[in-house]
Amino acid sequence: MLNGKRVLLIIGGGIAAYKCLDLIRRLRERGAAVTPVMTRAAAQFVTPLSVSALAGEKVYTDLFDLTDEAEMGHIQLSRVADLVLVAPATADLMAKMATGQADDLATTLLLATDTPVMIAPAMNVRMWDHAATQRNLAVLRGDGVSVVGPNEGDMACGEFGPGRMAEPLEIVDAVVGALAAGPLQGKRIIVTSGPTHEPIDPVRYIANRSSGAQGTAIAAALRALGAEVVFVTGPADVPPPDGVEVVRVETAAQMRDAVMAAHPADAAVFAAAVADWKVVGASQSKIKKQSGALPVLEFEENPDILAEVSKMGDARPALVVGFAAETDDVVAHATAKRARKGCDWIVANDVSPSTGIMGGSENAVTLITDAGAEAWPRMGKDAVARQLAARIADALV
Template sequence: MLNGKRILLIIGGGIAAFKSLDLIRRLRERGAVVTPVLTQAGSEFVTPLSVSALAGAKVYRDLFDLTDEAEMGHIQLSRSADLVLVAPATADLMAKMAQGLANDLASTLLLATDTPVMVAPAMNVRMWDHPATRRNLATLRGDGIAVIGPNDGDMACGEFGPGRMAEPLEIVAALEGALGGGPLAGKRVLVTSGPTHEPIDPVRYIANRSSGAQGTSLGVALAALGAEVVFVTGPADVPPPAGVQVIKVQTAQQMLAAVQTALPCDAAIFAAAVADWRVATASDRKLKKTKDGMPELEFVENPDILATVSQMTTGRPGLVVGFAAETNDVIENATAKLQRKGCDWIVANDVSPETGIMGGSENAVHLIWDGGVEDWPRMGKDAVAQQLAGRIAAALN
């Protein structure tokens, strides 16, 4: 899908710049033409010679190089690509993009381009979590810029958390989705997946048997149709899909916060099996057996993520899809849930133990909307995801 595609790669200044070398190699393996732009800070981490050798092309660095200006010009350079990729996208570069600054070649190209732009953020976890970065990120997304990553992991600075640049193959997959010309190209879709874990004490929690398999399959299917997928997942057994933005959470409250941060989007698909209740006050120490018997636990209701988003008065996604895992009266209970939550569709299934669906490889669902029910045959979860992704694409176009 990348054969013959022209990628203008802007390499920002951060330790993750070393990944850009492997990224160039992966892109060229797939037939892409890579034109590299190296920022001054980026050249502190990778050399122009190594970038040029891997790209098989000249490295552009200086806005005021008059020879380059005569031959191509920064305006033409910014518009001659099929997509502009910033990897790594540092906090500084993202701030320049959000504010429309243009004081070097990279920022000028980004301001002058009329082609799609994708950024792969990479920075210290504190910088990523800083309110200024969050505001800049929201601005970039609002401007239609696609975002891939960052991932969680160990930092070069010794800290751990979100801020690691997405891996080269993840970026390649995102580019293939963005440039594949699929029916969801240019659409931003939020998917929640997996269970939530609600702590009782440091070693115990409330959870369910959701593996996250259906959510991952759905993320893969949507990305394959060209969507920019934001994947918010609880602690699932099945790994998240490659080539999408992954946000990992533990609890229902964390999932709601992640969902709200990820908005706006064109569609929101709530496949996660969110715990309905949590312990009012989780103990900071392991609860012990005593002669008085079991400790008393007080439960409170978790936030209703599906209803919260469905009933938004401003910024509501154009399509909101919920999932209903039922053990009896599946269609009746799911239809009531559709009306109660205010979503557009409900994907309902029977998760009684004898079906083997919860945690299994197959699913049998009913697609329910206001005034209609469509029964789908039992099939693999990948096939369910592909069929649902196709319906979502049709609804958004």
Template sequence: MLASRRILLIIGGGIAAFKTLDLIRRLRDRGASVTPVMTRAAEEFVTPLSVSALAGEKVYRALFDLTDEAEMGHIQLSRVADLIVVAPATADLMAKMAQGHADDLASTLLLATDTPVLLAPAMNVRMWAHPATRRNAARLRDDGLRLVGPDEGDMACGEYGPGRMAEPGDILAAIEAALGEGPLSGRRIVVTSGPTHEPIDPVRYIANRSSGAQGTALARALAALGAHVVFVTGPAAVPPPEGVEVVPVETAGEMAAAVEAALPADAAVCAAAVADWRVEGASAQKMKKTPGGETPRLAFTETPDILARLAGRETGRPPLVVGFAAETEDVVANATAKRARKGCDWIVANDVSPASGVMGGAENAVTLVTTEGAETWPRLPKAEVAERLAARIAEALT
């Protein structure tokens, strides 16, 4: 898939540098050539000899190296590649790029190029969350650079949270997408995610415990495979992924309208936990509790059935419509019945009973229900569930 593509790989100084060895192997397996550049700090984590052996190329390390400059000057080195990949992209490297510094070979190459750049950030969770890093990341995105990750998980330092470098497979998919080589390149996919909030009055609403983590991970995985993702999200607890078209909504009605506006599409994945009911005639003013007063009685009406509407369209129906079924009992039987009732192609079913820890948690255990039957997957991190489902969607659309 990447035959004859030239990748300039800049390895920053972080514990995640060991993952780049696997990334180099995967790139070479797909026919790409890899020219490695290492910062001085990177050599504290992986050796130039290991990198060179896997890449089949010499490692460039110093800005003022007369031999290297005679063979290929750093300006030329920065411009002959089809894509520059920085993995791991440390907080220091990102700061240098955002500010335009060029005090070593890596930062000079990045400043002296007009080649597309893909960053795979990796750092301590507090470093990633620091306002300075967030500003730098935002500026780099504004400058047109792509980011893949970071992922959430255990850190080498013992902390937990976002900051782990994306896995080599995810970075590889992002490279393919950046080069227009992803299996979903040119495909438009609508993904709904998060809960909806249905107002009772201006300060109260009906909601559910969905964090939006699974839908967010799925949107990220589809984008990594090259899809143009329209991400219609309710008020989720997690931030939306980078590199997708984000449409924020609050209510089920707003979500239904946003999905309609996003069509036509090659696929629609309804991962949102949409409220089934809303309050009929929500109060325009805050409802007051008065001493001795009556308890208010709320009248409910159904919200739009987004999944059924999509699946039942006579014209403009996406070729693949995928729904989610959050169940607390008889998961497979209820999901199978839901697929038939809604008319969608697939249902991704999961057990969201409190004991499962799925709703709002970091892992998921799903069963994929299709016309061919039910396929139960092992319990996995939500990012891995998303990658599996994205790969199946790519299979179905290609």
């Protein structure tokens, strides 16, 4: 899959550097040539000898090595690769990239390169959540840097949360997607998926029957066409696809914040079944059942994410796609929704109980555009996703 491709791998100084040994092996298994560059801190976690042995190439470490400058200067080194991959991308490296610093070989290469750059962040959860890191991440995304991970889980420091470097095979999938000759290569697309859970109290919530299967399939289909996908998912029944940036949320408000943080984007596909309402003042303790007395719940509207993104002005994605799950008068309701929300397309489907679509493996959709209503035959959700992804590619390219 990567035959003839060269990856310039910059290894940052974090405990996750040990994963790069397997990452190098996996990239080479797929035919890629790997040129390794190590920061001084990286050598505290893995040895240049082990990296060189797995890569089958010399490890570059020093900006001022005159022999290397004579053989391959740092400018040339930064431009002979098809992709520059930073893994792990520490908080320090991300900050230097965002501010254009160049005080060692790794950062000089990153500033001098004119090839695509991908980062796999890895750091303590508090460092990842810090406002400075999130600002730097937004700057890098705006500069066209693609991001894979980080994942959520236990960390070497004993804490738990987002900040673990993506696993080697996840990174490889992202590299394959970035280097594949797909029509959506270089495009960044936000996909929302799954239901949202709106709390009533700590043990109860309002939700719907969405499994997240259709949104997951769409994210995978877009990734297969080369897009960089930010996958914002509620508590779905199906796992997220490989090779996408996963942002997990619970509530509609959290989904809205995640979508806004994921901009800028070339397109946004809102496949999530977001709850329309939430409980005002959800109880902080379990509501007890009392004989003869029913709890009174007051509701308020959740943020309208589709409408807000559709009306973002200059920051609006070039293509905004909404979904309409209806139980009657599907085309009429979906057409009215498209006009009301201001989105470009609406993917409408009939989710009345007799169809078995909600939570099932098939879907029958109607695509609502400026041109009118286009009914698609009933097919598997993967097939619907591929057909929609192809239409999105046609619209963006």
